[in-house]
Amino acid sequence: MENYSGKLENLKSLEYISPGQADFFKALLNIKEKAKKSIAEADFRLNLSRQDLAARLNKSLPILTFPEIPFKNNLLEEIFQDISGLIKQYNLNSRGEIDSLAGYFQDQKLNLAQFIKDVTLGQTANLEAIEKLTGVKKNTLIFVANQLAKPFFESAAESLNFKLKDNQWLKGYCPVCGSAPLMAKLSRDDGKRILECCLCGTNWPFLRVKCPFCGNEDKDYLRFFFVDDQSQYRVDVCDKCKRYIKTVDERKLPKDQEVVLAVDNIATSYLDILAEKENYVDFYSEQVVAEAS
Ligand SMILES: [Zn+2]
Numbered sequence: 492m493e494n495y496s497g498k499l500e501n502l503k504s505l506e507y508i509s510p511g512q513a514d515f516f517k518a519l520l521n522i523k524e525k526a527k528k529s530i531a532e533a534d535f536r537l538n539l540s541r542q543d544l545a546a547r548l549n550k551s552l553p554i555l556t557f558p559e560i561p562f563k564n565n566l567l568e569e570i571f572q573d574i575s576g577l578i579k580q581y582n583l584n585s586r587g588e589i590d591s592l593a594g595y596f597q598d599q600k601l602n603l604a605q606f607i608k609d610v611t612l613g614q615t616a617n618l619e620a621i622e623k624l625t626g627v628k629k630n631t632l633i634f635v636a637n638q639l640a641k642p643f644f645e646s647a648a649e650s651l652n653f654k655l656k657d658n659q660w661l662k663g664y665c666p667v668c669g670s671a672p673l674m675a676k677l678s679r680d681d682g683k684r685i686l687e688c689c690l691c692g693t694n695w696p697f698l699r700v701k702c703p704f705c706g707n708e709d710k711d712y713l714r715f716f717f718v719d720d721q722s723q724y725r726v727d728v729c730d731k732c733k734r735y736i737k738t739v740d741e742r743k744l745p746k747d748q749e750v751v752l753a754v755d756n757i758a759t760s761y762l763d764i765l766a767e768k769e770n771y772v773d774f775y776s777e778q779v780v781a782e783a784s
């Protein structure tokens with residue numbers, strides 16, 4: 492968390508991010524770190540052998556599936572309390588939604604782990620049913636589910652402690668949990684493109700000229716844009732699937748500056764706005780609930 496702090500403080504100096512938004516994201520990352528601490532103390536162990544791990548990677552399957560992640564319901568409830576408190580504090584418009592969702596969880600005795608599973612695995616029918624019953628917007632449901640899932644998935648990924656062999660996993664989705672990338676970076680040493688998972692935070696190498704979302708390798712349909720050519724930030728877009736991914740070029744950063752993509756993702760919200768104006772679609776956006784002013 493220490494290395495986040497300075498970068499998070501810097502968010503406040505950005506003119507397109509309000510102090511409220513900066514505080515919101517800081518508190519959100521604090522909730523995640525607190526949850527990961529509790530998870531570590533709660534004897535968190537994956538139901539997975541080294542053999543299973545290797546076998547899945549060799550078959551080009553992500554390592555983790557839901558049964559392997561030991562979600563703890565009491566911890567999920569605590570995280571939900573923290574997240575709902577935060578949303579209610581910073582986004583007054585969402586107060587009703589969050590109360591309604593809390594009531595729904597209570598009335599239905601809905602297992603939060605099941606809720607995460609439905610959302611993460613894209614069980615849209617279940618999601619739409621909850622949306623209808625509670626009046627909570629889909630984006631809010633996805634945001635809440637992701638924040639609940641993240642500390643568990645990150646803890647799981649960190650506990651795996653494995654190394655990919657060269658070219659073992661050149662896929663556009665995460666080798667650990669199968670999710671899409673949040674952002675990319677071009678590494679300081681050799682300019683290699685590294686993707687970071689939006690859910691478990693795993694980093695993995697990927698081809699420079701290829702769309703991680705649809706696999707398109709046709710140069711004519713791949714390009715990138717930036718606002719300022721001195722900046723470390725750029726947006727890579729694919730004109731086949733109309734998706735985009737924000738990228739940090741580490742080579743343009745001073746040596747002592749560290750990339751923390753979770754924070755860079757917030758710092759570059761202006762690039763999301765630009766990309767969306769050009770009709771490119773984001774896979775995953777953390778901006779949905781952060782309308783704080
Ligand atoms: Zn992942």
Ligand SMILES: [Zn+2]
Pocket residue numbers: 702703704705706707729730731732733734
């Ligand atoms: Zn594409």
